[in-house]
Amino acid sequence: MQNWSFAPIFESPLLVVGIGVALLGLISLVRPYRTLTSARRRWLVGLRALAIVILGIVMLRPGRTVTEVQTRQATVIVLTDETESMLQPSAQDDLSRWEHQQQTWQQTSVFLRNQSEQVSPRWFGYTDRLSQQRWGQAESEGDLQQPKGKFTDLGTAIHQAVSSEPGQQIHAVVLMGDGRQTAYRGEVDIRQAIDELRRRGIPLIGVPFGREGDALDSKDVAIEQLPQQFRVFSGNEIEINAIAKLRGLLGQPKQVQLKLTPSDGPTQVIQTLEVTATEADDIQPVQFTFTADSPGTYLLEVSAETAEGELLLANNRQTAYLTVLEGGLRVLYLYGNRLGEQLEMRRSLASSQDIELTESYIRHLSADDWPDPRANVLIDQEYDVLILEDVHADAIGEENLAAVAEAVADGKGIMMVGGFYSFGPGAYLDSPLEPVLPIEMELFERQEVGADLPVRRIFHLDREIRMQVTKPHPLNQLESSGQIWNQLPALQGANLFQGVKASGEVILASEQNEPLMVTSQHGLGRVVAFAGDSTMRWARLGFADPLRRFWRQNILWLARRENLQQRDVWLQLDQRRFVPEAEIEFQAGVDVLGGELLELEKLKWNIALTNKENESQQISVAMRGGVWEGMLPVLPKPGEYQLLAEVTNEGQSVGKAMVNFQIIDEQPERSNPLADFQQFNRLADMTADSGGRVVAPDELDKVLLNVIEKANEQEVEIEMSWQLGATPSSAWLLLLILSGLFSVDWMLRKKWGMV
Incomplete structure (x- = not known):
């Protein structure tokens, strides 16, 4: 017409x-x-x-x-699984899943070509990403490639395939594979992808390959959740925790061993435990305890006995790194505010190999359970320096405070840091610590305890405060020029000291000459009263190195080791286990203990990355805020790696540091030999209203013919x-x-x- x-x-x-x-x-x-x-x-x-x-x-x-x-041409999208799990056996004994899928696809592609006037196919391969559209380019090849994908992301594959045809009516999506979703964090959630199919009325036709079964059909022992690194001082007891996952081994005991390998010696079996599964798919906790003796770096391994018929053996062991340090300064840190100095202070002190930090949080929601039993460690006096931050005197208890006062008189060091429950507001007036502290306190300062009670801010400096040096002292020498105090971020507030005792020496004050840091001596011990509680801002605003030096110098001075000259070169990785091709960033630095100051700009770094075959490559770093940062190259090969750094200053060695790490192949695509038929059923059922279903490979052509005929029945006026x-x-x-x-x-x- x-x-x-x-x-x-x-x-x-x-x-x-x-x-x-x-x-x-x-x-x-x-x-x-x-x-x-x-x-x-x-x-x-x-x-x-x-x-x-x-x-x-x-x-x-x-x-x-x-x-x-005209009659409508059917648009059909076919997705084929190209992950390593397809190398597992299929339902046919003489074929792998990959071979079975390839056979099915070759037959289906011939069928689709014979129906070329009635159907417009699209073909994609998928792993954790989608391949390019291949129909009309490579579908006639026998074996396109071997499956190499490490992860499966079904949601992303389905969503991207459908989105590749905007505005086009799609009559079916054919999903081939084993149904296993192994990607940890897929770009598109499976439910979101299926919702898109339902919105557009597209049926999902699932074609599963592999063997269906339950947990009893396959056997596997896996060691998981072993922390990546441990750090302990020699002579201390260390606890190693992990879990053993047991599948298909109901009632069968299996041995789990803890092994220790020094950097220059043979492997030793430290302890052997036995675990027994009480369910078909069970998780059993594993805990080892031993005493770390000789200082050094060790490879720590937790390994499980192999089960008969077990296919995947790589997950039977997990390794970690153990660093045993020589005994150093023992610092006990009690704090009552998780938002205060504690996080950055712990980072600063923990990175020093000469400081052994023990910390504990004291709650202040209610005084009903005071004294807090966690403060009883003070009686043992197994510390060289005590730090108290925002902890009420009643939470510690008079007996414990008396023990602290006695310890300081005998030579221990103590530092009190500012907070709403420090000094006078924390009821230290008339407590055993009153004669120890170098500041004056008044009874009217006392802060009432309770989360719903208002803070009495009149006894605090509630403004931004810049600290100024009042007289030279080992605690305020952060760099040679002395100008660093003009650059450091201001404190967000501080305690208002009612006065300074005659024995006290003010070494830091505000612009209005309000005392902020006061030092003194009580008996044989040294004392620091610091009114601030927000130096953590230094690290967050680019002054991490002065912050580390500030806290370390306080500890050394309180322990009477301010004249100790020591250089610590360090390397830091956020973790010690990485997946292949992960982005690995690291930090490096030099911590100088004592009075020596180094010009950081003159330091030269030589950092080398070495693998197990002793192949080495140089790594570059750039300084940012007193810390050097670097990025390792892409490491696709699993194995043990070592990062070694040497620092020189005008040709002379400053020190060396070394850190070990692993590239691990968790093989999620090989960890379970069973196909997930239930996944296919769930996905197909969600599009059942549009014709979604699960079919056997040999029935696929028949189902596609039905889809094509149904599409051809739709007449379209053009x-x-x-x-x-x-x-x-x-x-x-x-x-x-x-x-x-x-x-x-x-x-x-x-x-x-x-x-």
Whole structure:
């Protein structure tokens, strides 16, 4: 069926007619050829009238619309699994899942080519990402490639495949594979992908490959959740915790061993335990305890006995790194505010190999359970320096405070850090610690205990405060020039000291000369009262190195080791186990203990990355905020690696540091030999209203034929429109006609002597 129509310019046929009449009148009135014969005049008028008529037709813009009824071509998307799990056995004993899938796909591709007039296929391979569309490019090849994908992300594969056809009606998505979702954090959640199918009315046809079964059909022992690194001082007891996952081993005892390998010696079995599964798929905790003796770096391994018939053996062991340090300064840190100094202070102190930090949090929601039993460690006096931050005196208890006062008099060091429950607000007036602290306190300062009670801010400096050096002291020498205090971020507040005792020495004060850090000596011990509690801002604003030096110097001075000269070169990784090709960042630095100061800009770093085969490559670093940062190259190969750093200053060695780490291959695609048929059933059921189902590989062609026939039953009216001048061919034709008319007109006039 066809229809003719007109679309005149300015939507006015009368205007077009008027223009035509005006032009015809114009050529009839203008007579520049009076000497011409009538015949010649008729020729010229006829040519020009014909041009005007053609121009009028063009301005009317005639068009034709042809409507045809056609059957719809079916659009089918096929997704094939290309992960390593497809190398597992299929339901057919002599074939792997990959081989079975390849056979099925070859048969299906032949079927689709035979139906090329009725179907428009799309073919993608998937792992944790989607391949390029392959239909029409490589579908005739026998084996496209071997499966190499390390993870499966079904949600992303389905969603990206459907999104590749925007605005196109898709009649089916065929999902081939084993149904295992192994990607830890998929880009698109499976439910989101299925919701998109349901919204667009697309059925999911699942074609599973592999063997279906329950946990008893496969056996596996796996060691998991072993921490990546341990750090302990020699002579201390260390606890190693992990879990053993036992599948298909109900009632069968299995041995789990803890092994220790020094950097220069043979492996030793430290302890052997036995675990027994009480369920078909069970998790049993594993705990080892031993005493760390000799200082050094060790490879620690927890390994489980292999089960008969176990297919995956790589997960039977997990390793970690153990660093045993020589006995150092023992620091006990009690704090009552998790938002205060504790996080950055612990980082600063823990990175020093000469400081053994023990910390404990004291709650202040209610005083009903005070004294807190965690404060009883003070009686044992097994510490060299005690730090108290925002801890109420009653939470510690009078007996414990008396033990602290006695310990300080005998030579221990103590530092009290600011907070709402420190100094006078924390009820230390008339406590055993009152004569120890170098500041004055008043009874009216006392802060009531309770989460719902208001803070008495009148006894605090509730403003930003910049610290200034009042006199040189080992605690305020953070760098050689002394200008660093003008650059450090301001404190967010501080305790307001009511006064300073005669024995106290103010070494830091505010711009208004309010004392912020006061030192003194009590008996044989040293004491520091620090009103601030927000130096953690230094690290967060780019001054991590001065912060580390600040806290370490406090500890060394309190322990009477401020004259100890020691350089510690360190390397730090956030973790010790990485998956292949992970982005691995590290930090490095130099901590100088004692009075020596180094110019960091003059230090030269030589950092080398070495693998187990002793192949080495140099790693570059860049300094940022007193810390050097670097990025390791992509490491695709699993194994043990070592990062070794040496620092020199004007040609002389400052020190060395070493850190070991692992690239592990967890093989999630090989950890379970069973296909997840239930996954296919769940996904297909969610699109059942549109025809979603799970089919056997040999039934796929029959189901696709049904999809194609159903799509062909849908008749679609297709309109094909044409308009004069709108297509290139008609526009060129008009141009040629008009050009021809004007050319003939010009030639005639030239022949007759008119031009």
